[in-house]
Amino acid sequence: LNNAFIVIDEAQNCTYTQLKMLLTRLGWHSTMVITGDPAQSDLLPEFSGLATAAERLEKLGGASIIRLEGKDVVRHPLVAEMLDVL
Incomplete structure (x- = not known):
């Protein structure tokens, strides 16, 4: 992936092998951003590779x-409060 801006969103739902495959596709003059929250994975904890x-x-x-x-x-102040208690 040359001359690209790559966004991998919800990466907490990727296995380590999947993330490795994505990361190793970074090409010349490219930027890759990976986002995710390890605490919100849809996978079993031992399968999520983000952390x-x-x-x-x-x-x-x-x-x-x-x-x-x-x-x-x-965001709305109530959202920040909810994140503190949830």
Whole structure:
């Protein structure tokens, strides 16, 4: 995937093998953004590969891992409160 901006959304529903396949398709002059919440996976916890991939990629200088928190929610204030209690 050269000269592309790639967005992988809901990556918590990918296995580690699926994420590895996607990540290794990054081409020249491209950016890949992977989003997901490991706490909201539709897979059994041992099958979701997002947390493992993020942990491994965090060690690379060319990759960035950003973990958002409840205070980062920019929606209706009630949504932020719900996320704190749910």
